Amino acid sequence: MDNMKNVDNGSYNGGALLRMGLNDNKAGMQGLDKEKINKIIMEASKGSKFYENELKKDQQVNQRIEKMMQLKEKITQQQLLKAQLQVDKLVMELEQSRNLSCTIVHIDMDAFYAAVEMRDNPELKERPIAVGSMSMLSTSNYHARRFGVRAAMPGFIAKKLCPHLTIVPLNFEKYRKVSKEVKEILAEYDPHFMPMGLDEAYLNVTEHLEERLNWPEDKRRYFLNTENTTEKNKEDINISGTLNIDGYSSSPELFEDGTSVMDDHSGQRDQSLKNVVVFGTSAEEAVKEIRFRIEQKTQLTASAGIAPNTMLAKMCSDRNKPNGQCRISPERQAVLDFIKDLPIRKVPGIGKVTEKMLKALGIVTCSELYQQRALLSLLFSEASWRSFLDISLGLGSTHLEKYRIFRPLTFSEINTAEDQYSLCRELCRELAQDLQKEGLKVFFILFTFKRTPLSSSRGSFFDKKRAARQLNCNNVFPSESVGKQHFHGVKSSANFVEEANKVTGLQKSNVCEIFTCPVCFEEQSSSNLEEINRHVDECLAGSLVKESVEISKNDFSRENTFSFLSHCKNENIDDCKENITDQLAGTGQSGSTSENSSGNGKDKKFTQIVSEKPHREKQPGDLIDIPRNASIKQCLFPKRNSQENAEQFGRMDHTEETSSSCSFEAKEDSVLVCPVCNSEQKTTSLMSFNRHVDVCLNKGLIQELTEKGNRSAKTSDTENSIRVGE
C-alpha cells in the first residue's frame, strides 16, 4: 500500500529528495529512486505487526472517506448555497481581520542532529548517516536521504535501503548545548522568540526591524571567523578573493534569489576588508545575518522563512531548504500567490489522513481548498473547516505564544508570592501589549474578586480546566498559551491544591492588601471582599456595564478562568495600569462607549453582543467579560450549524466542544444584540436568536454578493483563483 507511513513520508518530501539528489550526485553518491525505495520498504515491512496495523488504520481511513462521500451525496443544492453564503460571510470577516503588519521568521536547523554529529566527527561527513537506533531514527543527513532514509524510520529498514548507512546514537546533551548557542543568537532578534524543540524556532522580528532601520553600519557588521569556518568555506574565500557568502554554503542553493549577503556591499569593499560582512536593514538581510551568525558560531546551517504569520513562515522555511531562505512580502496578493498552488500537505496541521480525505474530494492544492469551502463546512467539524478556511486564505497566528519559551512551569515552581506577583505583572503587560497590537476596540477584562482557592467543591480544578482554557483561549488571550503553560505538568487536582496551599498562605490570609480597582484605578483599602466587589460593580455600572456580559455565577466554566486576583498588590497592577489606561482611552475613541454600543455604526457591528439584564444584582465572584472581536466572530455561526448538520445528515456531532467555544449563551432573560443588524432582540432561547441572525445574515450577504456580482462575474465556486473580499 502506498499509504504506509514511510512511503508516504517519502512521497511527501519528494521535492526535497530530488533537490538532494542533485547535491549528492555532485558528491559522487548514488541513490535510489522512489520506486525502489518503496519496494524495499514494503519488503522489509510486510508481515510485521506494525505493518498489519498500518493496513488496518488505512482501512479505517478509507471507511471514513466512504462515509464522507455518502454524506456528500445527500447534500442538496440549497444546503450548499446556504452554506456558501454563511461561509462567505465569514470569509469577509476573516479578510477584514487579516493582519500583515508583523514579520515572523521561522528558523529551522538543517538536519540538526545529523549535522551536529558530522561536525564533531569529520569522518562521517561524506558518508550517509542517520541519528538514532536500529529501531528508530531521529534524522538523517542528506546523503542518506538520497536513499530514502528519513526521520521516523526504523534503523533496520534504513540499513536495507542504504547498507553503508552509519547509525549514530542520539546525544541529546550535545544537541541541547548547540541549540542553546543558537538560541542565544535568536534572542537578540526577538527576546520572546518561541523555540519548537531543539532545532526550530519562531521569531517575531517586527520590533527588531523597526529599530534596525536606524542602526549604523557597525551594528550590522560581522567578522568572518575563519578558524571556525569549514575547510570548504576557507577555500571559497581564498579562491574567490572577495568574500562571497554564497561560497560558504555547502549547498549551491543559498540565497536562491541570486544575491549573496555581500552583494549589496561587495562592490564598495576592497580586498583588505574581505573578512568583514555587513548586513542590510531589510528583513531578508536580518535573516541572512541570523543564519550567518548561526553558522559562524556553530558551523551548522539553518533555513529560514519570513512571512506575516507563523503558518506562512513555516512553509516558507521549507521552500528553500537546506541552507536557504524565502520571504513572503506582507501583501495580501503575495500571500495568496504563495498559497495558490501549494499542496495542502505542505501546510502544518494537515497530515497524511486529512490529505487523503481531502484528496477524495478532489482537493490537493490550497486554492482547491478554498473553492470547496462551502462543501467542507458541511462535511467537517467546525474546527476543521475553519482551519481549512484560514489555510486557504493564508491566515495564521501573528503573535508567538510567549509563555512557551520558558521551560514548562508547574504550579509547584511558582510557589512564592513574589513569583506569583511577577507572573501576574508579566501577564498583565503581555495582555496590554497584545490588545494594543491588535488594536482592539473592545476591551475585555475578566475578574474574579474572590479569594477562593482555584479548586472548589463543585468539581475538581481539572474537571473545569478544559472549559476554562477554552474561555481563556477565546477571550482573554489570543492563544491558549496561558492555560497550557500553567496547567501543564500538574498531575491532579489534589496535587494542585496541596501546592496552592503552600503558597505562602496567600489565599487563606484575611489580611487586606491595598487593592487597585481595575476599572477606575483608584486604590481601595478594604478588608472586605464584598466591599471591593461592590466598588468595582459600581465602577463597571458607571462606565462599562452596558458593554459587558454578565455571566451567571453558576456557569462553572468561567469560575476558574485566569483572573486578576484580588490579592494583587498595587505594584502588580501598576505596571499594566498605564497600558490599560491607554487602552481604555483608545477604546473610547474608537467608539465602543456605552452610547455607541447600541448605535448603528457599521464598524461597531460586533462590539456588543449581549447586554445584561439591568436589574440583576451582581454577586461576589461574578465574572464580567466583554467579548473581543475574535470571539464574537466565532459566535457568528454558533453551534447550531453543526447541530443542524447533524440532524440533516444524520451525523452525530460533538456537542460540548462547540457550544463552549461560543463565548456567550443565551441566559433566561437576556437581551441579545444581533451582530448583523445591531438591533436588540429579546429572546428566551438561543435558537430563536440564531434564527433572527440567520435571516439577517442571509439578507446582508445576498445584498453584498449582488453588489459584488455587478462588479465581477466571479462569484461562483467554480472559479479558479482565490477570491476574497476584494
Place this chain on the structure above:
DNA sequence: CGGATCGAC
C-alpha cells in the same frame, strides 16, 4: 469523560 486518532518532531 476517556480512548482513539491526528500530526509534529
Place this chain on the structure above:
DNA sequence: CTATGTCGATCCG
C-alpha cells in the same frame, strides 16, 4: 537474530 517513538491536541462515541 530482532526490530516502528512520544507527546499534546483534538476528535468522537
